[in-house]
Amino acid sequence: MDTNKLLLIIIAILLPPVAVFLKSGVGKDLLINVILCLLFFIPGLLHALWVVTK
Template sequence: MAVPSTILLVLITILMPPVGVWMIAGCGPDFFINVCLTLLGYFPGHIHAFYLEYVYYDRREQAREGRFTAARAPGVYSERVQSGGQGYGTIVQPAGTMQ
């Protein structure tokens, strides 16, 4: 995602945390958890939303560098966030390791 889109995502998350979560995680458990946290208080929704965005962008950067994080991030239920948006598709085995 380009820098302007990231800035737009952060601004949207500041105004409406569930919309920011929906943009990166889709309509799933993380979105509904964020809606509940936002209804309980505005700041818990922000903390959860920015945590999901941090995990998403961190995992995305790791995937670009060729590193793979085997451990799941705690409290994140979206596979898209866990993989940094890179988890859809076939994983190609490096040459020489196929059996």
Template sequence: MPVTATDAFKVLFAILLPPLGVFLEVGFKGHFWLNILLTLLGFFPGIIHALYVIIKH
């Protein structure tokens, strides 16, 4: 996947507020809801999942 100029902002949002970073990447799809669940269960798993989604999509 090519790196775009907005990826830096998405990564920053993924670290500060993981669901927002995922939302900016995929919208209201399954990854977004999974990330909310992971963030509620533990902030660190939410960050890891958000970074994964941003890098893969």
């Protein structure tokens, strides 16, 4: 596993929107993740892990 991907997974667990921002920048993925994290933390976490690992 790549070191950058491992670090992004750790960041995704702790701060999901930051990991999505680092992976895909400002865009629809970040907006979706911020909304999910504001509503509930777990869906935002799962979305961030999905974005980071795809």
